[in-house]
Amino acid sequence: MPLVVQGMKTAVTGATAETVGHGMNRLGQAPVVIDGEELDLIEVMERGGTLGLVHIGPGEAKAMHAYADQCRDLGLEFSADPGELAGDEAVDFLTGAKFLVTSQDRYELLQATTGLSDDEILERVRVRVTTLDQDGVEIAGHDIERIRVPFPRAREIIDPAGAGDAFTAGLLAGLGWGMGLRRSAEVGSQMTALALETVGPQGYAVNPVEFVHRLEQSYGPAAAAEASAYLLPE
Numbered sequence: 001m002p003l004v005v006q007g008m009k010t011a012v013t014g015a016t017a018e019t020v021g022h023g024m025n026r027l028g029q030a031p032v033v034i035d036g037e038e039l040d041l042i043e044v045m046e047r048g049g050t051l052g053l054v055h056i057g058p059g060e061a062k063a064m065h066a067y068a069d070q071c072r073d074l075g076l077e078f079s080a081d082p083g084e085l086a087g088d089e090a091v092d093f094l095t096g097a098k099f100l101v102t103s104q105d106r107y108e109l110l111q112a113t114t115g116l117s118d119d120e121i122l123e124r125v126r127v128r129v130t131t132l133d134q135d136g137v138e139i140a141g142h143d144i145e146r147i148r149v150p151f152p153r154a155r156e157i158i159d160p161a162g163a164g165d166a167f168t169a170g171l172l173a174g175l176g177w178g179m180g181l182r183r184s185a186e187v188g189s190q191m192t193a194l195a196l197e198t199v200g201p202q203g204y205a206v207n208p209v210e211f212v213h214r215l216e217q218s219y220g221p222a223a224a225a226e227a228s229a230y231l232l233p234e
Contacts, residue, residue, distance in 0.1 A: 009049055010176050011041070013067055014057030014081070016165050019201045023169025023191055026206040028231065029176055039066045041074065051076055053098070055172055058083025064093055072096050080125070081168070082106070086113035091124065100128040101168055129185065131167055131192075137185045149185045152218035154193040162201025166191040177230045186219045187227060193218075208232055 011032040012020045021033035032048050045051055054076055056067045064085065071078040080097035082090045083106070091114050094100055100121070102110065107130050111121070118140070122128065127141040139147040170191035174184025190211065194204040208231040216224035 009051055010053050010055065010172050011044060011051050012055045012057060012172070014059035014064065014083075016057040016059075016081070016168070019162055019165040020055065020057065020169045020172070022202045023166045023195075024173050024176075026204070027170065027173040027187070027191075028208075029173050031172070037063070039063060039070075041067065041070045041076065053077050053079060053172070053175065055079040055081070055101075055168065056093075057081045057168075058085075061085060061089065065089075068093050068096070079172070082110060086110070088114070090114060091116070094121075095124045097125045098127065100125040101171065102128070103131045103164060104133065127181065129171065129181070131164065137167075137189060139181050139185060144181070147182050147185070149182060149189055150218075152186075152189045152193045153214065155197050157196045159199045159203075160196060161199075162203075163192045163195045165201060166195035166204065174227075179226060183223060183226055186215065186223050190215050190218060 009032065010024070010029070011034055013034040017033050017035040021031050024031045032044060032051070034044065038044070041051070041054065054067060054071050056064055056078055058081055068078060068080065077098040079099040079101055080094040081101045082093055085093055086109065090110055122140065122142050127139060127144065130138045132138060134151050136151045137149040167188040170188030171184050174187040179187070194206065195201070198204040212224045212228045212231055215227050
């Protein structure tokens with residue numbers, strides 16, 4: 001099964017859904033934002049079409065498990081951010097996820113409360129994507145080479161609020177465009193820089209030309225060229 005999920009329609013759920021959806025919209029994508037109490041993904045798809053990926057963000061534990069269970073039952077691929085879930089509750093939630101997306105401190109908490117090693121967690125999810133603050137992003141999976149994406153060039157850091165959600169938005173947008181994991185994480189990382197440079201979790205905007213230029217400064221011309229195909233269509 002390929003790691004690229006090209007042409008997919010993405011749904012985002014949980015307490016972070018609105019902020020993640022904001023970032024994806026800034027990149028020209030229109031995810032299905034589920035931030036209420038609606039738990040029936042079948043009804044969601046009847047209204048808006050088949051979902052290629054469901055990102056289940058932190059929220060009320062019952063809802064998180066309900067979405068994960070439905071994804072498994074319906075054969076939908078899902079991305080899991082366990083948030084505050086710990087121990088067996090976290091393991092039950094993330095098992096079967098295509099992507100496990102966390103910050104480093106949340107990943108360390110997950111390991112501490114579950115007693116699972118990195119390899120044991122990767123037996124339960126396809127790929128983990130872990131943000132490492134100023135050290136960038138680490139991507140690991142049993143069937144892929146370990147990837148490290150450095151932190152992007154950033155201007156003055158003003159406010160950390162929303163930086164993690166901006167990363168997730170960029171990651172999901174890149175995957176939705178059909179980019180590979182490294183390129184998607186680079187887009188997410190550059191979104192992190194935008195969020196850090198503005199006040200509030202949704203205070204940033206994306207100027208496509210400038211964004212592509214900054215990708216080139218941070219990650220080189222190949223990254224910029226690939227993103228420009230989606231951000232700067234002819």
